[in-house]
Amino acid sequence: MTMTTEMHRDDTRATPLLSVRAIEKSFPGVRALSGVSFDVASGEVHALLGENGAGKSTLIKIVSGVFPPDRGEVMVDGNPVNLARPDDARRAGIATIYQELLLFPELTVAENVFMGHAPRTRFGRVDWRTMREKTNELLASLEIYDLQADQIVGSLSVGNRQRVEILRTLSQDARILIMDEPTAALTEYDVTRLFEIVRKLKARGVAVIYISHKLDEIFAIADRVTVLRDGAHVATKPVAETDSAALVQLMVGRRIESLFPKIAAPIGEPVLEVTDLERRPLTRTVSLNVRSGEIVGLAGLVGSGRSELAQTIFGVTPAEGGEIRIAGRKVDIRSPAQARSLGIAYVPEDRGTQGLVRPMTVRENFSLAALAKVAFAGFIDRTSERRLAADGVARFAVKTHSLEQVAGKLSGGNQQKIVLGKWLANQPKLLILDEPTRGIDVGAKAEIHRLMGELAAQGLAVLMISSELPEVLGMSDRVLVMREGRIVAEFSRAEATQETVGTAMMGSRKSVEQAA
Amino acid sequence: MSEIPLPPIARRAAPWWLLRHETMLAAILLVALVVLGSLNDRFLTLDNLLNQGRLTTEVGLIALPMTFIIITGGIDLSVGSIVGLCAILLGYSWKSFGFPLPLAIGFSLLVGAAAGFLNGLVITRVKVPPLIMTIATLALYRGLAEGISQARSVRGYPQWFYVIGQENLFGIPAQLWLLLIAIVIAGIALDRTTFGRTLYAIGNNEIAARFSGLPVDRTKLIIYTLSGLMAGLSAVVLVSRVTTTRSDMGSGYELDVIAAVVLGGTSIFGGVGSIWGTVVGLAMIQLLKDGLALTGVKGDATIVVIGTVLILSTLVASSLQRRRDGV
Numbered sequence: 151m152t153m154t155t156e157m158h159r160d161d162t163r164a165t166p167l168l169s170v171r172a173i174e175k176s177f178p179g180v181r182a183l184s185g186v187s188f189d190v191a192s193g194e195v196h197a198l199l200g201e202n203g204a205g206k207s208t209l210i211k212i213v214s215g216v217f218p219p220d221r222g223e224v225m226v227d228g229n230p231v232n233l234a235r236p237d238d239a240r241r242a243g244i245a246t247i248y249q250e251l252l253l254f255p256e257l258t259v260a261e262n263v264f265m266g267h268a269p270r271t272r273f274g275r276v277d278w279r280t281m282r283e284k285t286n287e288l289l290a291s292l293e294i295y296d297l298q299a300d301q302i303v304g305s306l307s308v309g310n311r312q313r314v315e316i317l318r319t320l321s322q323d324a325r326i327l328i329m330d331e332p333t334a335a336l337t338e339y340d341v342t343r344l345f346e347i348v349r350k351l352k353a354r355g356v357a358v359i360y361i362s363h364k365l366d367e368i369f370a371i372a373d374r375v376t377v378l379r380d381g382a383h384v385a386t387k388p389v390a391e392t393d394s395a396a397l398v399q400l401m402v403g404r405r406i407e408s409l410f411p412k413i414a415a416p417i418g419e420p421v422l423e424v425t426d427l428e429r430r431p432l433t434r435t436v437s438l439n440v441r442s443g444e445i446v447g448l449a450g451l452v453g454s455g456r457s458e459l460a461q462t463i464f465g466v467t468p469a470e471g472g473e474i475r476i477a478g479r480k481v482d483i484r485s486p487a488q489a490r491s492l493g494i495a496y497v498p499e500d501r502g503t504q505g506l507v508r509p510m511t512v513r514e515n516f517s518l519a520a521l522a523k524v525a526f527a528g529f530i531d532r533t534s535e536r537r538l539a540a541d542g543v544a545r546f547a548v549k550t551h552s553l554e555q556v557a558g559k560l561s562g563g564n565q566q567k568i569v570l571g572k573w574l575a576n577q578p579k580l581l582i583l584d585e586p587t588r589g590i591d592v593g594a595k596a597e598i599h600r601l602m603g604e605l606a607a608q609g610l611a612v613l614m615i616s617s618e619l620p621e622v623l624g625m626s627d628r629v630l631v632m633r634e635g636r637i638v639a640e641f642s643r644a645e646a647t648q649e650t651v652g653t654a655m656m657g658s659r660k661s662v663e664q665a666a
Numbered sequence: 667m668s669e670i671p672l673p674p675i676a677r678r679a680a681p682w683w684l685l686r687h688e689t690m691l692a693a694i695l696l697v698a699l700v701v702l703g704s705l706n707d708r709f710l711t712l713d714n715l716l717n718q719g720r721l722t723t724e725v726g727l728i729a730l731p732m733t734f735i736i737i738t739g740g741i742d743l744s745v746g747s748i749v750g751l752c753a754i755l756l757g758y759s760w761k762s763f764g765f766p767l768p769l770a771i772g773f774s775l776l777v778g779a780a781a782g783f784l785n786g787l788v789i790t791r792v793k794v795p796p797l798i799m800t801i802a803t804l805a806l807y808r809g810l811a812e813g814i815s816q817a818r819s820v821r822g823y824p825q826w827f828y829v830i831g832q833e834n835l836f837g838i839p840a841q842l843w844l845l846l847i848a849i850v851i852a853g854i855a856l857d858r859t860t861f862g863r864t865l866y867a868i869g870n871n872e873i874a875a876r877f878s879g880l881p882v883d884r885t886k887l888i889i890y891t892l893s894g895l896m897a898g899l900s901a902v903v904l905v906s907r908v909t910t911t912r913s914d915m916g917s918g919y920e921l922d923v924i925a926a927v928v929l930g931g932t933s934i935f936g937g938v939g940s941i942w943g944t945v946v947g948l949a950m951i952q953l954l955k956d957g958l959a960l961t962g963v964k965g966d967a968t969i970v971v972i973g974t975v976l977i978l979s980t981l982v983a984s985s986l987q988r989r990r991d992g993v
Contacts, residue, residue, distance in 0.1 A: 466877065490879035498877055507871040509937055518867060519878040521860040528859045572878070 165228035167192045167357045168213070168244070168326045173222035175208055182208040185222070186383045188376045190326065190357040195348060197368040197389070198361045200378035201401055201563070201591035206361055209378070210328050213359075214246040215239035226326070245319035246328040249335075251311050255304030260285040262303050263317045288317045292347055309340030316347060327351065328359040333367060334589060345371050363591055365394045377401055402593045415603075417627065418442035421477055421580050421611035422494075424463065428471035432458035434635040435472070440580065440611040445602060447626030448615045449651050455635040456615045457499050460582045464496040465489040477579065490519060495573035499584040499615070501562070505569035508558025512550050513539040515557045515568050520575040542571035547597065563594025570598065574605070581605065584615045599625060619648055631655055687931040688943045691979065695950050702957030709960050720831075720839040720907070722952040724749070724900045724916075726945075727845060729923045730852040731893040733944045736927055737856075738868040739936025740796035742890060744785060745897045745923060747807035749916025752778045752901035754811045757820030757911035767827060775898040781807055782894020786887040796890075808917070815913040823909065831906030841903045848896070853941040861885065869936030925972070926951055929979050950975070 166189035175183040183205045190196040200206050212219050215233035223230045231242045239246075253262050260281050261268075269280040285299040297310055306314070312332060319327055329348075333341045348358055348371055360372055368375055369389055377384040377400040384400050420439045427436045432455035440446045450456050461467050463474060465483040474481055476492050483489050489496070498504035507515055516539035517524050524535040539553050546567040550560055557568055566586070573581070583602070587595040602625060606612050616622045622629055629646040631639040631654040639654035703710035728745045735742050752774040760770035781803065788799050833840050856862035864885045867875040876882045897916070905911050930947030932939025951972060958968045 464877075485879070486877055487879040487881055496877065503871065504873050504877045507867050507874045509870045510866065514863065514866075518863075518875075518880070521863060521880075525860045528861060530858060530860060530863060 166190055167227065168359075169225045169228070170209070170213065171223050171225065173209065173212060173219045173224075175212065175217075175219050181381055183212075183219070183381045186378065186381070187222075188383065188386060190359055192325070192355045192357055193352050194374065195352060195358040195360055195372045197372035197375040198359055198378065199365075199368065199375055199397060199401060201561075201593045204378040204401070204591075205381040206378055207330070208381075210246060210330060210359065210361065213239065213326075214244055214328060240322060240324075243323060243325035244328070245322060245324035245326070247312070247315050247319065247330065247332060249331050251308075251315050253303050253311055253314060255302070257303060258299065259297060259301050259303060259306075259314050259317075260299040262314050263288065263321050265318070267322065284321065285317070288320055292317070292320075292350055294347075307340070308335050309337065309343065312336070312340070312344065313347065316351075320351075324356070326357045326359070328361070330361045331363065331589075332360075333362060333364065341367070363589075365397060368397075369394075398592055401591070402596075415443040415607040415609075417444045418609065419477070420475075422463070422613070423475040423478075424472065425475075426472040427459070427462060427469050427474065429458065429462040429467055429469050430635075432635045433462050433469075436632075436635075436637055437472075438630055438637060440613050442579070442609045442611050443606055444627045445606050445612040445614055445625055447622035447629040447646075448613060448632060449617075449619065449622045449629055449655055450632035451655055452617065454632045454655070456632050457584055458635075459632070460496060460584055460613070460615060463489070464494060464582065490576060490578075493576075493579035494582065495519075495576060495578035495580070496582045497566075497569050497573060497584060497586060499588070501565055501569055501589075502558075506557055506565050508556070508565075510557060511554045512543065512548070512557050512560070512568060513553040516542045516572050516575065519572045523575065538575055542568070542575060546571045546601070561591075561594075563590040563597075566590055566594065566598065570601065578610070580611045580613070582613045582615075585617060586614065587616075587618070587621060619651060622651065623647070687979075687982070688940065688946060690982065691929070691931065691943070691946050691950065695946060695953070698950070698954060698957065702953070702961065706957070706960045709957050714956070714960075716834075716839055716842070718952050718956050719842045719845070721956075722948055723839075723841040723845045724904045724907075725919060725922045725926065726948050727848055727896045727900045727903070728893070728919060729926045729944050729948055730848055730941065731889055731896050732923050733852070733927050733930075733932055733939055733941055734856065734865055734889040735796070735893060736924070736932050736934060737865045737936060737939045738886060738889065739872070740789070740886070740889075741800065741924070741934075742782075742785065742796065742893045743800040743920045744781070744803040744807055745893060746916045746919035746921075747804050747811065748778050748781045748894050748897035749901045749904065749919055750811040750913055751781060751807045751814075752898040753905050753911045753915040754815045754913050756902060756905055758814055760823075761820050767824060771902055774901060775895060778898020778901065779891050779895040782897070783887065783891040785894065786890030789890065790883040790886050804920070808913075811913040815911070817913070820911045821909060823906075827906055828909065829906075831903055831908070841907070844899070844903065849941060849945055856941050861888075865889070866937060869933075869938070922951070925976055929976055931979075 169189035171187050173183050173186045186205065186209060188196070198206050198209070211217055213224055213233070215236045215238050218234055224233055225231065226242045226244070231238070233239050233242065254265065257265075263285050264281050269277040269284065271277045282299045289295075289297055289299070292313070294313055297306070297313060303311060303314060332344060336344065348360075351358060360368070362368060372389050374386060374388050375392065375397065376386040377397065379401060418441055420441045422440045424439065425437050427433055436459055438446070448456050448459075458467065462469050463483070465485045465488055468484045474483060476494070481492055483492065486496070502508060507518065513536055517535045520538065521530065524531055524538055536553060542548070543550060543553065548560070548564050548567050548571070550564065557565060560568070570586070586602070587598055590598070602612060602614070614622070614625060623646055626646065627643050629641045629651055630637050631651060633655065641650055699710065708714060732742060732745070755777050756770050756774040759765045759773050760767050765773060785799055785803055788794050789796050830840050835843055856865065864875065864880045864882070867878070867880055868882055868885065872882060901916065904915060926947040927939070927944050928934055928947070929950060930939070930943030930945070932943060954972055954975065955968055958971060959965070963971070
């Protein structure tokens with residue numbers, strides 16, 4: 151707050167707190183930003199919207215001093231600031247809360263809040279008492295009563311950890327707060343609390359830049375919204391003057407006809423039949439089947455055992471009992487390699503750690519699960535490997551400037567397309583998708599849904615795990631619901647609604663409360 | 667996006683900075699050669715260089731599988747002790763069991779492979795970290811070697827056996843042929859085969875490698891076994907060169923080997939590295955040692971120089987890496 155006092159009072163109304171002018175930034179082979187401008191006023195929540203790869207991350211990295219722009223400038227209070235290092239941004243009053251929270255799990259709330267700028271005694275030692283008191287003041291000012299200054303951060307819930315991170319930015323007198331998909335890992339209850347805090351910050355005159363894929367959140371919390379597409383500024387509008395459909399169209403640059411284009415496909419013979427499958431603690435006497443041409447949705451709360459079931463079928467954690475049949479033949483799957491040779495593909499939940507080898511190239515990732523296809527007697531044939539990858543890139547419309555691009559540098563949607571593509575190179579009979587569209591943008595999501603529909607139409611059997619009910623309801627021919635390691639309900643496409651599936655997921659009223 | 671340009675890349679898909687690292691190391695090596703050569707006219711002679719090749723073979727043979735292991739993010743500290751164990755068993759089985767020498771050689775190679783296999787088995791099945799497991803077997807195998815030898819050395823091998831370690835074949839030291847062949851095989855295996863690709867995948871993301879159906883455990887088992895086998899081969903070459911067996915043979919080899927591999931640009935964190943880099947690293951260390959010794963630098967000063975070179979190369983590598991990530 152020190153800088154505003156030096157300014158003329160009249161100016162603060164006229165000039166926005168933060169203003170970004172004609173920013174340009176290129177990386178080798180990619181133009182990330184071309185002339186983007188936008189501004190945030192004190193007390194405003196400004197949402198930044200765009201597909202993955204639209205340039206949001208690059209923009210916030212420039213504003214938070216991670217790297218400098220090629221051209222253009224950033225102004226705070228109407229004065230150009232040089233943000234060469236993250237520390238410069240901090241001094242200008244800009245703080246960023248990233249998706250991955252940057253906290254020290256072994257330390258206390260107070261230590262985390264004052265990391266790097268702890269209050270000192272006259273003798274230069276850390277003044278623990280003042281630190282604790284100031285932390286408590288901050289907690290009280292945001293009306294957070296379920297957090298104590300002495301708690302160890304590692305023991306806190308994700309929602310509380312995020313609150314610690316917000317406190318930390320406030321302890322540094324941040325006036326501009328950037329939040330990068332803050333609700334990605336939050337429960338509904340924590341989202342509500344986050345919004346309360348954001349409103350309090352607003353009332354104090356903090357400018358908030360809010361990045362999210364979730365349109366309903368933007369309508370709930372933001373004042374204005376700026377849409378980016380392919381590194382360019384598309385539009386800035388007051389939230390009150392727009393609606394979801396218009397925003398999606400601005401983001402994608404075209405109309406998305408249907409979010410869930412399930413093609414009616416002829417349903418054939420069972421490809422996967424599972425009987426009384428056991429793998430304690432989270433797979434308990436599970437029986438199910440998936441037929442060719444069919445998409446079976448597997449719904450359930452986080453921790454209900456859906457991924458565990460998938461990984462047991464795929465041989466990561468082999469079954470301890472029960473029977474699996476693939477195309478009518480009894481099989482005993484002990485490893486992913488074996489599952490693969492039986493025609494099973496598994497697109498895992500966690501793209502970054504399970505699906506993709508991020509430091510390797512697009513080409514190497516595409517061929518990873520299909521090395522046998524491009525190798526002769528153990529020797530990789532580079533020409534056919536590159537053809538395989540080029541085919542995949544074309545078929546899935548992966549945006550990459552070359553096959554030798556490091557896969558981890560692509561956007562989430564493009565990474566997911568590679569993981570999906572690497573498995574389809576094997577021409578599987580059964581495709582297990584675990585949260586196939588988590589954390590990817592609307593456009594990429596629609597494309598992945600379209601692909602799923604097409605694949606089923608070609609006779610693939612698809613088992614889809616998803617925590618997004620609209621996705622489950624929209625894509626599935628049949629919906630299975632898991633709870634506590636068991637399949638507790640089955641609905642046909644016609645029977646499955648938000649209510650029936652949702653109730654089955656929660657179980658009794660008691661477990662509803664536990665879930666909340 | 668249907669027109670994806672196919673870049674004309676036929677070389678291994680290492681990140682460009684790694685290639686740069688190796689190229690730079692090769693350039694430094696060249697400069698060092700010229701400087702040391704101008705200081706001493708015995709240094710840059712064919713005889714001397716070939717002799718250095720002879721001396722580096724024992725470490726070199728082990729450095730090849732070590733490159734594989736470090737690329738997967740693992741480490742094998744027991745190789746020096748395996749050399750000792752295999753050397754002792756070569757002499758012991760020949761002298762005390764009365765094995766014919768070729769059989770004794772085969773036996774000691776087998777023991778080397780078994781020792782490595784044990785490392786791999788415990789690492790993959792019991793999930794003991796490679797560092798812990800091979801520190802344990804570093805002590806265990808050395809202890810066995812000492813127990814078996816009872817501080818006695820075995821000498822007096824038949825004349826033909828010394829060919830491996832002391833004679834020339836077509837003008838080149840016999841064991842250097844072994845090393846050259848091993849380098850070519852290892853280089854091709856790492857660069858061109860599904861086995862090599864699996865190593866890189868494990869080092870970069872073991873879980874994703876497993877989820878992609880790659881044979882992660884089998885591959886690890888193979889490389890640790892290979893490491894033991896090559897340590898056994900190194901022991902045979904060493905015994906042939908120095909004409910005797912002692913239980914302290916090969917002690918400290920693990921550090922020479924790891925130094926060469928890491929100097930050659932293989933990342934200790936896994937995922938990055940090449941045989942070509944290891945070869946340059948080996949040459950660098952051996953020629954620095956020799957060149958400095960010939961120029962009259964004392965042994966302890968030589969070690970200081972080698973340590974400094976290692977630190978400098980790590981600095982260069984990490985600054986290149988930073989520049990790349992900072993883009």
